[in-house]
Amino acid sequence: MTQLSGSGSAPDAYFERRIVVAMLVVVAVWAALVGRLFYLQVVEGDRYSQSAERNSVRSRRLIATRGMIFDRNGKILVDSRPSFDVLVVPNETTDLDASIDRIAGLTGRPVEELRRRVGSPTGRARFQAQPVARDLDRASLARVEARLWALPGVLTQVAPIRDYRQGADASHLLGWLGEISPGQLASERGQGYRRGDVVGKGGIERLLDLDLRGRDGGQNVLVDAHGRELERWNAVEPQPGHNVVLMLDLRLQTVAERAFEAIGKNGALVALDPRNGEVLALMSRPGFDPNLFARGIEQQEWAELRDSPAKPLHDRVIKGMYPPGSTYKVVTALAGLETGAVTPEDTVKCYGSYRLGRRRYRCWKRGGHGEVDLHRALVESCDVYFYQLGQKVGVETLAYYARALGLGSPTGIEVAGEMAGLVPTAAWKRRRFGQDWLAGETLSLAIGQGFNLWTPLQLANSYAAIANGGTRWRPRVLNRVETAQGEVVSETEPEARGTVAVSEESLAILQRALRGAVHEPHGTGAALRRLPVEAAGKTGTAQVVGVAATDDVDDEDLAERLRDHAWFAAWAPAVDPRIVVAVLVEHGGHGGSAAAPIARDVMAEFFAAEAEAESSPPPPPDDGEEEPLHARN
Amino acid sequence: MPGIDRRLIQNFEWTTFALVAFLGAVGVLNLVSASPEQTPGMPGTALRQLAWLGVGFCALLAGLLPDYRRLERLALPFYALCVVLLVAVLFVGPVINGSQRWIVMGPARMQPSELTKIAVLVLFARLLSRRASVADMTFGELALPGVLLALPVVLVLRQPDLGTALVIALIAGSFLLLARVRASFVVWMAGASAVAASLAWMFYLRDYQKERLLTFLDPDRDPLGTAYHAIQSQIAVGAGGLFGEGFLRGSQSQLDFLPEQQTDFVFSVLAEEWGFVGAGLVLCVYVALMLRGLLIARASKDVFGCGIALGVVALLFWSGAINVGMVLGVLPVVGVPLPFLSAGGSALVTNMLGVGLLMNISMRRYLF
Secondary structure (H helix, E strand, C coil): CCCCCHHHHCHHHHHHHHHHHHHHHHHHHHHHHHHHHHHHHHHHHHHHHCCCCEEEEEEECCCCCCEEECCCCCCCEEEEEEEEEEEEEEEHHHHHHHHHHHHHHCCCCCCHHHHHHHHCCCCHHCCCEEEEEEECCCHHHHHHHCCHHHCCCCCEEEEEEEEEECCCCCCHHHHCCCCCCHHHHHCCCCCCCCCCCCEECCHHHHHCHHHHEECCCEEEECCCCCCCEEECCCCCCCCCCCCCECCCCHHHHHHHHHHHHHHHCEEEEEECCCCEECCCCCCEECCCCHHHHCCCHHHHHHHHHHHHEEEEEECCCCCECCCCHHHHHHHHHHHHHHHCCCCCEEEEECCEEEEECCCCEEECCCCCCEEHHHHHHHCCCHHHHHHHHHHHHHHHHCCCCCCCHHCCCCCCCCCCCCCCCCCHHHHHHHHHHHCCCCHHHHHHHHHHCCCCECCCCHHHHHHHHCCCEEEHHHHHHHEECCCCCCEEEECCCCEEEEECCCCCHHHHHHHHHHHHHCCCCCCCCCCCCCCCCCCCCEEECCCCCCCCCCCCCCHHCCCCCCCEEEEEEEEEEECCCEEEEEECCCCCCCCHHHHHHHHHHHHHHHHHHHHEEEEEECCCCCCCCCCCCCEEC | CCCCCCHHHHHCHHHHHHHHHHHHHHHHHHHHCCCCCCCCCCCHHHHHHHHHHHHHHHHHHHHHCCCCCHHHHHHHHHHHHHHHHHHHHHHHCCCCCCCCEEEECCCEEEEEHHHHHHHHHHHHHHHHCCCCCCCCCHHHHHHHHHHHHHHHHHHHHHCHHHHHHHHHHHHHHHHHHHHCCCHHHHHHHHHHHHHHHHHHHHHHHCCHHHHHHHHHHHHCCCCCCCCCCCHHHHHHHHHHHCCCCCCCHHHHCCCCCCCCCCCCCCCHHHHHHHHHHHHHHHHHHHHHHHHHHHHHHHHCCCCCCCCCHHHHHHHHHHHHHHHHHCCCCCCCCCCCCCCCCCCCCCHHHHHHHHHHHHHHHHHHCCCC
């Protein structure tokens, strides 16, 4: 190719002229830079440089107001309200401990708490304003401000504080705030996070942190030796974060929370719109009060939350995995119908127990159900019918139809941390335990006990698929994101994750049977009969510990922590449903008595709200008319 | 194999060497000051930079020992190698701070995009030298260089690394100065793309899309979305005054300052501690180095050498001007390191290699 001699063309006068041009450009640009340097350092230098009075320039962040979170009707769930704070710049105090003592005296806050909050800052933190006390009342603030002259290094500010209007209600869904962790700072660099930033730590706050947080502004302030601000300039206004509108209906959520409160139980509840996957209520109890985190959680409060045996931080609705109990029988029924192992007309005689080998498997009804077909078996939740059906189709077929309904994999809800549940198979058991599958385990499986695990959300979503004719929608808590001015930034769309590949006929049989479970004699879901529309539902009772079906134990004899979990999953109206509710009451005993009334209350509220909306125009939404807050003054 | 010519040693390019050695030393010293909080047990940033400076001098030697005219044949393979590395980095490069820029080799990390700067300038010098005609360039003749430039630029943008992509494009663009392109054509092209870009910006993109685009292109972008970095930087520079606050005594640098004070904003540390006198002197050394480079370009006996020299100067010029302009608050914050001063091995080695080429051209102007 190219040879050395080939490159011998010499630069001519043209090149020489152009090189001179380049020299001029270099000198001109660099002269401009030196000029700018001169301007900053020599002409403007006095303003910046620290003079004999020890004035110093600080650059202060103007914290953006975090966006609000609304329910579907515009009710405020989470707001940012002004908080009066006292801060201290350790390096500018004469005696840090004495200053904190004074602040404690003026505000009436315990001195140990304030000391703990400030700690003993070192390094850069000594030059930065550390919060001492947040959210003061006006009187305390006035007392502090009146004595600021005697407290060098102490300053006050108005900064937005997060206000979770509903306290602990929906706390897992909404999330909470906290200081960014070093790990997140490293892994999400480029998103604009800085050390010390307060970020969403869970739920929606975490999921939409970038939308909610807005953009902080900045300002230069000249401060004298006493920490007084002499001059401010170069302000860049902060921009408030976007508002988030959820699918949640606060009315339903509140009814659910109060219903659990009334019976004093823990558990979970999901309400979905089966037509599109919109999440109307999402509850996990016990919750926690996110306001604790907003004002800065105390070590001890955190320890209590973390170590409480009731596990308030555990989001049962998406992370809690429970055996499904009899709510699972729809899977067994579907497997039987689809494989042809059973026809709707086939009957089984239930004498109260079923014998396999030398073991006797009990039906929950000791006297037996007599002769039952599939419909009656679902209506009355006959265990014996499903023992024999399960044995007929086998574990692999059960697993296949469980998966078809979306079990064993996450539903795809937006918030992080959803568990997949467990659909056991023989291969799984061999992998997990190194043991062969036992025939008796298929029987347990067929009535929803044994290794089966699903989350309350999965239960709701699979029942929604049965109710709506086979579409598995992705559950959506998020409705839309809006700017502070109400311009829509993004909006979610219904997303079908798949269809249940079964015949319409099979689904119709299930739908009729679950309607029967509510409205026919001996139906287990009779609690729903008093709704203004017909409903369909299935009860379930999940065994907590190894009280096997063969044992002869009465629930009433069991201690609270050993009692069964109560399930109920239902939809209404029975035909063309508009709401699906799944309820789990931990240690609640029977699904029909403990869980179904709660589902009824939520549904009653749903239809009451519908009726109100039809008869009168919707109430005006809360307006967040407060001025945007800045960390100024 | 030609041995080292005696005349080479006689004509050793002392001026350039001295200027670069000065800048390298200032860089290491300044990093001592810019790293107040070192994790105990970790090799300090300054110490690491010193080690890289040693590697850099090897690169400088590598750039100056073999006759640069041999490079003409290697231009294309060298370019191809860089493109391959740029593709590879997108597949095997670890994601660090939200972008894939590095190829990890044992304890060291290397940024192929840095080496690409040299590859592109050598390739363009070759394209320049291969064109014998003195007639004005046609549109068609500019298409090939355009494609050869677009390929690495797009790959670097994919990492994403807006700053480096910009510098590569500007280096290549600088060759328009030597190419016989009608001035009206350059103006027309620049105008058209500026209009197209601003139209898209104003009418097509929504605010949050712009935001995401900018963040996508440059993850190091000003996190406050304000002039916060620039303001911080100006405060530090301004606090330096005429004579500075003294080595290791820059108070603004120790306060709530920029996270990138060892890299992109290292010049503000220098300016605060050494004042206008010190920072101005360093800027003058840069000017001297670039002017010396342009003199070497002018004195070069062939177009290829002239092109390389111009390219190396362009590399220093654009990186330096963008960085210092950003630190002094006259240009937007784009992540471009300051040659010889910012912490970072790949950039240092690349710049030293470039300077080695400059010296190479200077020392061989008498040999033929």
